Amino acid sequence: MKVIARIHSDFPTKFGIPRQSGLAQTEAVIIFEPEYRCDEAVRGIEQYSHLWLIWEFSEVKDKPWSPTVRPPRLGGNRRIGVFATRSPFRPNPIGLSCVKLLKVEKTSEGTVLVVEGADLMDNTPIYDIKPYIPYADCKTDAAGGFAEEKKDYAIGVECSGELLNRIPENKRKAFIQILSQDPRPSYIDDNKRVYGFGYAGFEIKFIVEDCVLKVTDIQYSRQE
Numbered sequence: 001m002k003v004i005a006r007i008h009s010d011f012p013t014k015f016g017i018p019r020q021s022g023l024a025q026t027e028a029v030i031i032f033e034p035e036y037r038c039d040e041a042v043r044g045i046e047q048y049s050h051l052w053l054i055w056e057f058s059e060v061k062d063k064p065w066s067p068t069v070r071p072p073r074l075g076g077n078r079r080i081g082v083f084a085t086r087s088p089f090r091p092n093p094i095g096l097s098c099v100k101l102l103k104v105e106k107t108s109e110g111t112v113l114v115v116e117g118a119d120l121m122d123n124t125p126i127y128d129i130k131p132y133i134p135y136a137d138c139k140t141d142a143a144g145g146f147a148e149e150k151k152d153y154a155i156g157v158e159c160s161g162e163l164l165n166r167i168p169e170n171k172r173k174a175f176i177q178i179l180s181q182d183p184r185p186s187y188i189d190d191n192k193r194v195y196g197f198g199y200a201g202f203e204i205k206f207i208v209e210d211c212v213l214k215v216t217d218i219q220y221s222r223q224e
Contacts, residue, residue, distance in 0.1 A: 003125040005032045007055070010171065011121050014059060016183045016197030016204070019072075020086075021097035022117040024177035028099075030113040030126065037110030046104050050132035051115065056125045057093035065091045071146070072185045084145065095120070098132055155182040155208070159215035166218045171200050179206070179213050 009028035011017045018024045030053075032041075045051070068079040069087040082090055099115040106112075113129070157179045167175050183197060196205045198221060205217040 001127050003033060003056070003127065004036045005030050005126040005129070007031075007053075007115075007118060007120045007122070007124050007126060009118055009120055009122045009124075010174075010200040012198040014121055015195075016178060016199055017121060018119045018178060018181055021099055021119045023119070023181055024174045025116055026118060026174045026178070027102065027171075028115055028118045028120065030115060030129070031109050032112070034110075039111050042104060042111055042113070045101070045113070045129075045131070048101060048131040048133075051099055051101050051113070052130040052132055052137075053095075053097045053099060053115075053118070053120070053126055054128040054130070055095045055097065055120060056127060057088035057090075057095055058123075058125055059121070060088045061093045063089065065089050080146065094127070153182070154180045156180075156212040157215070158212055163215055163218045166220070167202065168200065175199065179215070182208070182213060184208065 007028050007030050010026060018026070032038075065082065066087075066089050067082055069082050069085055069089055070078065071080055071085050071087065086095075088095070097119055099118045102114045102116050104111060105114055157176055159176070159179075164172060164175075178199065184195060191207070191209050194205055194207055194216065196203060198204070201221060203217075203219045203221040204215065205219075206213055206215045208214070
């Protein structure tokens with residue numbers, strides 16, 4: 001398997017990343033490795049609205065796999081077979097995400113793909129890119145298993161105007177969408193705990209009280 005590209009997203013760590021692709025309108029850029037910076041390789045890709053990304057769970061690739069895992073959305077106390085989940089702790093640490101293709105752009109690093117809805121950490125290796133084909137890939141009668149139990153889950157979000165204005169305007173909508181999904185592990189419910197994660201060069205701090213996520217601080221953290 002060869003790494004053909006890397007994605008550059010607003011998530012420096014795993015914490016805070018949407019649990020599935022498409023849950024937040026986050027933008028990211030796919031930059032091809034020098035060997036694959038060939039315009040011919042992406043000819044015609046702009047005809048598609050969505051793409052499949054096949055990528056590596058690079059943060060856990062050296063960790064052992066487990067035949068059963070505890071999905072966070074089930075409270076972390078119920079075991080499910082690894083092949084019935086999208087857990088990263090697999091025999092082969094490969095992820096699959098569907099993203100929206102916003103544009104194909106020529107840059108100093110070759111032709112890049114600007115996408116929306118990626119659930120990948122910054123600098124994640126990508127093994128392959130394939131077009132999403134609606135008539136074949138969309139199964140309207142598909143069953144979603146335990147993942148359906150919380151598909152419409154959302155938490156209230158409170159963030160003062162002063163704090164929200166620190167986030168660039170074009171990233172605020174995605175920021176609120178990320179928070180409304182509740183980044184905390186489902187098995188943790190501590191009203192006194194302050195949580196933090198990185199997003200778009202900022203360090204976000206928040207607490208959760210009475211089923212409302214309250215942003216307590218936003219500080220610029222990107223190191224130039």
